[in-house]
Amino acid sequence: MQQGDETAFCELYDLFHRKLYRFCYGFLKDHQHSQEVVQETCLSLWTSYCNPNLRQDTSIESLRFTIAHRNLVDSWRKQIALNKCKEQALYHIPKFENETEAYTISRDFDQIYQNAFAQLTEQQQKVFLLSREEGLSYHEIAERMHISKNTVKYHLTNALSIFRKYLSKYGILSVLFYWIFRFL
Numbered sequence: 001m002q003q004g005d006e007t008a009f010c011e012l013y014d015l016f017h018r019k020l021y022r023f024c025y026g027f028l029k030d031h032q033h034s035q036e037v038v039q040e041t042c043l044s045l046w047t048s049y050c051n052p053n054l055r056q057d058t059s060i061e062s063l064r065f066t067i068a069h070r071n072l073v074d075s076w077r078k079q080i081a082l083n084k085c086k087e088q089a090l091y092h093i094p095k096f097e098n099e100t101e102a103y104t105i106s107r108d109f110d111q112i113y114q115n116a117f118a119q120l121t122e123q124q125q126k127v128f129l130l131s132r133e134e135g136l137s138y139h140e141i142a143e144r145m146h147i148s149k150n151t152v153k154y155h156l157t158n159a160l161s162i163f164r165k166y167l168s169k170y171g172i173l174s175v176l177f178y179w180i181f182r183f184l
Contacts, residue, residue: 028075036137045063128155
């Protein structure tokens with residue numbers, strides 16, 4: 001592993017993914033979310049062991065559950081932050097008195113959303129749609145598009161930044177989270 005051999009990574013994943021999955025699923029009770037945490041854990045474990053500064057006597061057994069626990073906590077924090085954003089967005093969305101007004105405003109938001117979406121590059125659009133509309137993880141998007149997970153993260157981060165800047169011009173930044181995360 002310390003030499004960066006990819007076969008060693010596959011063996012590491014095969015060896016640990018079942019136990020790590022059960023560990024994560026015990027906390028999350030969600031298959032996809034647990035799979036994502038396991039993948040992040042194996043990747044972190046791999047990069048830790050590829051580090052030449054790691055002590056040779058470091059136990060991979062204890063390290064894997066330490067990393068998994070850390071990734072679980074990070075995952076919970078992200079979910080809490082996302083839920084708070086959704087609540088704030090829903091709180092700021094006005095209550096409409098009639099369906100016609102609601103339809104008109106919804107259509108306007110759709111148009112603004114489409115205009116913001118048009119500002120994205122083709123790669124950003126693909127990554128954004130796979131993430132937000134199909135609900136795919138970074139890993140699944142990377143596999144489908146034949147790019148790295150870091151590239152997926154880069155495109156999605158830039159896409160969200162473009163949305164934020166575009167929507168702030170209209171004073172509807174709080175609606176961003178509702179509109180973008182309406183499929184979750």
